[in-house]
Amino acid sequence: MSQNLAHTSEFFSTNIVFINELYQKYLVNPNSVDQSWANFFKENNDEIKSILLDYQGPAWAKRNLKIIGCNEYDISSNSVKEVKKDNKSPVKNPVENSSSQELNLKLSKLIDAFKRFGHLACNLDPLNLTSANDVKEIALSTHNIKNEDLSCEVDYQGQKVQLQQVLANLNYIYCNKIGAEFEYIRNQAEKDFLTKQFENSAFSPISPNEKKKILSEIIRSERFEQFLHKRFPGAKRFSVEGGESAICAIEKIIDNSAKKGVKKIIIGMAHRGRLNVLTGVMNKPYHRLFAEFQGIPGIPEGITKSGDVKYHMGYSSDRDIAGNNIALSLAFNPSHLEAVNTVVAGRVRSTQDLLGDKDRYQALALLIHGDAAFAGQGSVAESLVMNGTKGYDTGGVIHLIINNQIGFTANPSDSRSTIYASDLAKSIDAPIFHVNGDSVEDVVRISQIISDYRQTFKKDVVLDVICYRKYGHNEGDEPLYTQPIMYQKIKDQQSLEKIYSQQLINEGSITKDQYQQMIDEFEKMLNSEFDKANSFKALEPDWLKGDWQNIKDGDNSPTKTAISEKKLNELIVKSTTIPVDFNANLKIVKQLEARRHAVEKGQDIDWGTAEALAFASLIEQGHHVRITGQDAGRGTFSHRHSILHDAKTAQRYNIFSTLASQKASFEVYDSVLSEYGVLGFEYGYSLNDPNTLTIWEAQFGDFANGAQIIFDQFVASSEVKWLRKSGLVMLLPHGYEGQGPEHSSARLERYLQACADNNLRVVNITNPANFFHALRLQIVNKDRKPLVVMSPKSLLRHKLAVSKIEEFSKLNFRPIISEEEKLVSDDKIKRVVLCSGKVYYDLFEARQANKINDIALIRIEQLYPFPAIELASELKKYKNAEIIWCQEEPKNMGAWHFVDDYIEEVLLQIKHKTSRSKYVGRIACASPATGYGSYHTREQKQLISQALGIEK
Ligand SMILES: Cc1ncc(C[n+]2csc(CCOP(=O)(O)OP(=O)(O)O)c2C)c(N)n1
Incomplete structure (x- = not known):
């Protein structure tokens, strides 16, 4: 009916003003209009509303179209009141009071004040325990507006309106039961949008x-x-x-x-x-x-x-x-x-x-x-x-x-x-x-x-x-x-x-x-x-549906993470080739060339290269890779350089861009300086998408304690509490290099303490290829578990922390790396030193320097799930050896308290002559590391010597 009614009906074509006023009156109080009108409005409410809106233009304009004189507002209160037609206040000529221009100027300041401070005068508390304030910013006296000005006409939204009516409107809109705050917004378009919507909505009836x-x-x-x-x-x-x-x-x-x-x-x-x-x-x-x-x-x-x-x-x-x-x-x-x-x-x-x-x-x-x-x-x-x-x-x-x-x-x-x-x-x-x-x-x-x-x-x-x-x-x-x-x-x-x-x-x-x-x-x-x-009756859970339908809970079938040498070569070429017209920083060009040479040569492949190969391989296989963290694009320790910056134009180039497809690309963001918020965000991202490799990197591992709530309440426990899996990777730089209490420890012990029910993977990897496999495993494996990585700092450039290409193409992820050097026969090995992470290289170098050949070093690369079967088969070889656990963290920290039980169980199972491993490492301490370089060096030397039985 509406089109018709709007254009042809007598009611709506010529008498719109009258109908409009009646309708407004009806909205305030349905009993205030004749019953026949009330019935009419009630029956046709939605249509009338839309027709009137078309005719009205700005919401306040309708109040100026007076025939029956309804809907004036009492400006002394915040509520709409019908004011009796007041014959004693005829419209005055502003010249009798203030000049028209002056009054308009005052009004414009007053309107501004209403917008900024009106919310303070609102009646917002349903309990009325806090009463609306007397807000001097919107008081007439503040703007030097006198009572006699109220009946003057002013310019308001392109019309001449009595000032008191404008004030009534302002009170109704800005000082009622909605306190609006948006005047501080710096974008004018937003403010205009909000003003229009807010002012219109104050008068638009609800159907x-x-x-x-x-x-x-x-x-x-x-x-x-x-x-x-x-x-x-x-x-x-x-x-x-x-x-x-x-x-x-x-x-x-x-x-x-x-x-x-x-x-x-x-x-x-x-x-x-x-x-x-x-x-x-x-x-x-x-x-x-x-x-x-x-x-x-x-x-x-x-x-x-x-x-x-x-x-x-x-x-x-x-x-x-x-x-x-x-x-x-x-x-x-x-x-x-x-x-x-x-x-x-x-x-x-x-x-x-x-x-x-x-x-x-x-x-x-x-x-x-x-x-x-x-x-x-x-x-x-x-x-x-x-x-x-x-x-x-x-x-x-x-x-x-x-x-x-x-x-x-x-x-x-x-x-x-x-x-x-x-x-x-x-x-x-x-x-x-x-x-x-x-x-x-x-x-x-x-x-x-x-x-x-x-x-x-x-x-x-x-x-x-x-x-x-x-x-x-x-x-x-x-x-x-x-x-x-x-x-x-x-x-x-x-x-x-x-x-x-x-x-x-x-x-x-x-x-x-x-x-x-x-x-x-x-x-x-x-x-x-x-x-x-x-x-x-309890229902089957819905956790492995939709995007998660290909995920298999508890999958522990052997997972092949290796890829061919040919593919590795292709990937490294693609991720190190820079467009000819891009002015890359020369030092970075050299680093990228070194990556390519290492892969071509098939040796000395370092951490940054291994990481890039893992990313490139996953992107190429159609998996999106997303990594964020403080300075994640370059990498805190300058090892990633995934985004290059043109030396002349500062344009950015993503080194994985030629591998990207519609489905998968590499996304890296230098994060805001937050841990709690950012880890939460990446965890949320990973919850939603099992096919993206989602990574959060802490600048130093210890800063992750600011995100402890996300780790404890979500990452570690969401699967057992809520049946919500995540394949999130947390890279937490860790390692004792004399940098003091704050930049040494990622607090490995805290992550290990949270391990149970196969809820996490916690790794402390020494070998770039093994890191490549660990990252790929996150996607290639059919289950999803958060991966906590004690990631390296000095190992990023350690001459021994490099891999050969066969380790990428022929091996898969190794939870344990057994002794790789030629030593005395296994039965003559007098001591096995079990360790994890960077300390391995200190032990290795000291063993070489001291020409020791009867001590085997075994690296536990994955601490949880603890590789008990693999360890048992290793330790079986060394029947006559004593077993040492060596770590660089203080005794109350690091992996010791966690692995102690596991190792004991393994020894018991294989009926080893030693029933329990011995601890070698820093003594218990309230702080993770010393702040004095000389103390650090002394302590580190001491624990290495002790582990290898080197006389001082
Ligand atoms: C981080 C945190 N600290 C403390 C608490 C304990 N606690 C639960 S509800 C609550 C009060 C919350 O007040 P409010 O945010 O106003 O929500 P309301 O309960 O009134 O709806 C507190 C302190 C908590 N749940 N989380």
Whole structure:
């Protein structure tokens, strides 16, 4: 009907102004217009809305078209009030007051002030515990505007409007229940977009259908929590009650994103409201969750021995939004607040890469935060800073803060030193909207704007829903102990369902019966799901589906990682040939030539070359390689040079570019100076894509302790907790070279301590070819395990740390490297020194220097899974030898405490005459290494001598 009606009907063609005013009046109060009009508007709401929008132009313009004089606003308050037609305030000529020009100038400053400071005067707190401020920046007196100016006409959006009406509009838009902060944004186009959307949306009505949808989401959220409360009293559920409108925000973001071309949303969130999101938003069947409340695990026994609590579980599902399919995934999450942020972002980035979504708008990260956590956790800052950089851009993250104005028991003033919980986001020029959570239509309106903004500008944006928490931190907690006043208030607070259902009934959007019917239907469904829970049978896990379908859990079939000499030669030529017109740095040209000569010669192939060959071979086989870390392009120790910089133009050249295909290329990024955030991101990337070799490199291994949470909570344990595998590689430079306490140890012991259930591979490799195989194994093997590499520093250029080409073409990964020198016969070997990593070369050189030929050196290249079978067959050879474990780390660190048991078991099994290995290494110490060069040299000499029994 609309086209027709718009152009032909008497109502809409000539009387648009009148209809418009009536309609606005109706929206504020349906009873304020004649019943026949109310019925008409109700029946045709959506169409009328769209026709009026077409006619209206700027949203505020309609207020100037007065016939019946409705919808003026009382500027003394923040709320819309109908003002009686006031015959005593005729329009004045500005000349009687200030000059017109002067007044317009004052107004423009005032408008600017409203935009910048209006949020401070908003009514944002549903509990009314914090009252809106008197904001002097927007006071008329500050701008020298007098009362008598109010009735003057001013220029406003191309029209002549009475000043008081402009002020009413400004108050209504900027000082109501939405505090908008985006004036600090430096990009004018963004500001214009936001201003237009925000100002228009303040006046655009919500359709009756949408109102019903919102109410049903509120009923669903609130009634679900109440159901759990009744059926599982005392159980922790971290209820969303008090913040239900956040669920409506999530729904709106999903809805709008799907319509605007987003195909996948990955959600990261903590405990609050998570069960609600899992069921209501993600469509995890209610009976499955009820079964979990009854202690029935979601997957059959025996698949994993750990699992996790219900409110950390993830879930994936597809939804159809008006014919648009959208995949939703709620990321598994540890208790550590805000740790999941970059993990989600990494997954989104990988999804975009897999989709070929170069513009990064088809996959979206939606992060849901608590107010205290957003303000307090450093990971938030790291992730915000990362989001706009080349290596970590995901086209903008939508942040939703469920701001219940409390952090466990802490008040906002204890949780932060800024006004808003969201203030950090200003540092990245993100627009921020604070919305009173009890004003759910405003929450929904803003959700639409932020998702439009993200799709348009591909930047982060924040919605801060200010609400409250109905119970304690969890439902067993007594909040009155610490927040007596707040919780007295909360006790008497009407729930959002009450407030909103009443509003809809009053305005005639629904009847009482319809409301009751909505409740009955939902509760009936919950009851039937509850009954189903008893007979719930655990489901087969979904972990090896989709992109993971070719991955085989527990695969330990022999894996061939070798490649032919011919192929190696081809690869090295391709990765060392620089375009003729590229002005490469001459020193690097020499290094690349050396790489090529070594491979052609078939010997002296060093670490950097081996790494390049591994990358090149995987790219050539169709596997993407992604590596990030501080200065990863060049390599901290200048051994990688994967990106060359033209000496004249500073243009970049990727040395693997000629190997790249549509499917696979080499991606390297010098990361932001972060460990926590970056490791989380790469872990997330690896979770999503088993076919990409994903690598994070620490500058020095010890800095990885800043990312300990990601390692402990995700990398090491995600498979046993959540059945989520990862083939991530962590390169952690390690080795005692006299550089002091901070640059010596990557804290090998910490990674080893986390080893169990075949969860990781931990290697401390001495040989470039073996490193080549270890990297290739990550992809060639059918299973996926994170690989922790104690990677070398001085070995990158050590004359002995080189490989022959046969080691690449004929061998595969060797977890142990046996003695390679010609010594006395095995039975005459008097001592076997077991070691791992760089210390091998110190032992080797000292053995040579001292002409020792009855001590065998065995390198444990892979510490976990511990190569017990291989070690047993080695040690069997040396029946008469004593067994030493030698390490350069202090006794309380390094691998000793980890390998001790394993070696003992091996010795027992082969019935060796020695029952336990002896420790040789630095004595226990609180600090990983000495800061004095002379001490280091002395200690190192001592431990080598002791291991080889050399007299001092
Ligand atoms: C890194 C970390 N530190 C401490 C905690 C313990 N903890 C759990 S919830 C919570 C309060 C969180 O407050 P807020 O972020 O406002 O979320 P809310 O629970 O109010 O929704 C704390 C301190 C944690 N889970 N993670």
